[in-house]
Amino acid sequence: MKVVYDPAQKRHYPGFFLTSGARAPNPETPARADILLSAALAAGLTQELPPDLGLAPAASVHTPEYLDFLARIFTRWQRIEGASDEVIPNIHPDRRDGAYPLSAVGQAGYHMADTSCPIGAETFTAALRSAHAAAHAAHxxxxxxxxxxxxxRPPGHHAFKDLAGGFCYLNNSAIAAQALRGITARVAILDIDVHHGNGTQGIFYDRADVLTVSLHADPTRFYPFFWGHADERGEAAGLGYNFNLPLARKTGDDGFLAALDRALTRIAAFCPGALVIALGLDAYEGDPFAGLSVSTPGFRRIGAKIAELGLPTVLVQEGGYVCDGLGGNLAAFLDGFGATHRVPRSAGA
Structure with missing residues (x-):
């Protein structure tokens, strides 16, 4: 299996992070990529640099207005007297169906859901190369x-079609799914990150060709708070094509795997021709976000169970933050997945 990655993705190095009203070191660091790449190579994967695919992959799921904002906002922000080193919103609209502001400050509030997605000089370049990695893996x-x-890296599942948030700027899992639509009428996305993939859900919420399924810590007391509840089933043509499985805090291997069984049953009923795994490793019991309590052997079991679907699969890295178990968790997942994954030649037709 190939690991698709460009070192240019490390150029994004956010400094600002606010948690419970207090400044803290931003956990979405370039070191995450170093640890994950080392683990992937040690697991026998071979690295491949994605080609420069331009804006096309991002434009397949994001609005041109938003992409123009991401491309130019840092330069515009620096023209503001006394501006911060990174673009950080300080005002948010109470609705998004009104006038579109002309000011950089107003647009930052419009296109950035929270303060966990600061935009620096290299953010757009890194996010675009991350999107290229997802698109190339899908190709x-x-x-x-x-x-x-x-x-x-940076990750993507909190990014809506025109809104950044939660360390995410371009929705890599959605980009991969859209690319796979070129070979099959139906694609499923299974998100196993500790946080609900609210951006992914939002992008496909009114569509019937992409099924979105997410296992995550219950958002009533956990980020992203306003999305990820069990009664969110989709709307319009997409009604019944979104399936959320919120889990109690500190749920461990057995509880997670029981929920995964329900998720896989739903995916099988959708009969997709291809699968995207939004591979968060932050459900780990030792992850800094401490939402769930999956063990390293648990990730091996998760990988093996998902592989039983026998679908052409793109694994897209989402969360999973620097801790002693990060690399081992990826290796365990890949080991379990690779030991079981077999795609019948008719799959994907």
Whole structure:
């Protein structure tokens, strides 16, 4: 299996982070990518640099207004007298169906859901290369490979079509799913990150061609708070094509795997031709966000169970933060997935 990754993704190095009203070191550091790449290579994957695919992958799921904002906002922000080193919103609209502001400050509030997605000089470049990794991994699978791993950093599943948030700018999992639509009428996205993939849900919420399924810590007391509840089933043509499985805080291996069984049953009922795994490793019992309590052997079991679907699969890296178990958790997942994953030649037709 290929690990698709570009070192240029490390150029994004956010400094600002606010948690419970207090400044703290930002956990979305370039070191995450170093640890994950080392683990992937040690697991036998071979690295491949994604080609420069321009704006097309991002434009397949994001609005041109938003992409223009991401491309130019840092330069515009620096023209403001006394501006912060990074773009950080200080005002948010109470609705998003009104006038579109002309000012950089107003647009930052409009396009950034929270303060956990600061934009620096290299943020857009890094996010675009992360999106290229996801798209290229999807193109490999579309071309006949059974699976590919996109080491995406910065991550993407909190990014809506026109809104950044939670360390995310471009929705890599959505980009991969949209690319796979070129080979099959139906694609499923399974998100196993500790946080609900609210951006992914939002992008596909009114669509019936992409099923979105998410296992995550119950958002009533956990980020992203306002999305990820069990009664969110989709709307319009997408009604019944979104399935959330919120889990009690500190849920461990057995509880997670029981929920995963329900998720996989729903995916099988959708009969997709390809699968995207939004591979968060932050459900780990030792992850700094401490939402769930999956063990390292648990990730091996999770990988093996998902692989039983036998679908062409793109693994897209989402969360999973620097801790002693990060690399081992990826290795365990890949080991379990690789030991079980077999794609019948008719799959994806």
């Amino acid at each position: 490999r699978v579309a071309g006949g490979e059974d699976a590919a791993y996109a080491l995406c």
